[in-house]
Amino acid sequence: MKIGQLARTAGLNASAIRYYEKRGLLAPPQRTGGQRRYASDALSRVLLIRFATGMGFTLAEIKLFLNGLRDNTPVGPRWKKLATRKLIEVEQNIARSRKLKSLLQGLLHCHCPSLQFCVNCLRLSPKLRRLENMRMKRR
């Protein structure tokens, strides 16, 4: 399978596949005349990577995980640790977003004119501070 075929099948760009290879998530495949030729297991590998990025794992984390798998290491502890950490991140994100939501709803019901608005906002500063302290890296 050429890279374009693999890309179309997996639903991403060929450049992404090359990027995964450069990042060490995908083993360099055989080549024919300089061009990459993939065996069919490459597809499931790529799909797994997409799946994991979709779940919010970073490429670095996925690489860790995949390298464990490549060694045929039992999935157990490695995966559990990564997933548990990610679960905590996701839960924090939910909590933060909930606070944000109620704050936004509250502010939407506050009909203050012009700059008085700011004053009202800043009265909420204890809440704000809690929010700011919760700020995550991303997502």
Place this chain on the structure above:
Amino acid sequence: MKIGQLARTAGLNASAIRYYEKRGLLAPPQRTGGQRRYASDALSRVLLIRFATGMGFTLAEIKLFLNGLRDNTPVGPRWKKLATRKLIEVEQNIARSRKLKSLLQGLLHCHCPSLQFCVNCLRLSPKLRRLENMRMKRR
């Protein structure tokens, strides 16, 4: 107030304040010998900006909002539109994170050895696809 003082009081770096000025969120203040001197209302302005970024608004959105305020435009429609849009984003983020959470919890209870894992993961692909379609810009 010099920029360092303002920065310390507001809890950010002086470079961030200069950045806000360059981005047009903060009016250029008076200068003494080339150095910025801020009146006290600059503090509430900066705090408002921090507040809004903490709520997930981008600097571009905040600029829009602040320029409305500067004109003494009534807050009404402009703010309502921005906040409503942001509320939708936040709600989508919550929904997405909930799906992620249940997926992660499910996977944590799946004790499959080595690469079989991947197969199990990929069986979830309809869920995955829904997740992927939900992917937001950030946060």
Place this chain on the structure above:
DNA sequence: GCTTGACTTAAAGCTAACTTTAAGTTCTAG
């Protein structure tokens, strides 16, 4: 044999919100 589409590389570009750096100026305390 030739065209054309698919492939190759390294390096730069993208986004957001800043920070860091480098080189120079000004303020302030002693």
Place this chain on the structure above:
DNA sequence: CTAGAACTTAAAGTTAGCTTTAAGTCAAGC
């Protein structure tokens, strides 16, 4: 008066996960 802290600028660097570009090579169909 002088040391050093704080300020100034423009430009480059940071993070992640790619994409785009430029310039060139290869493959497949006619």
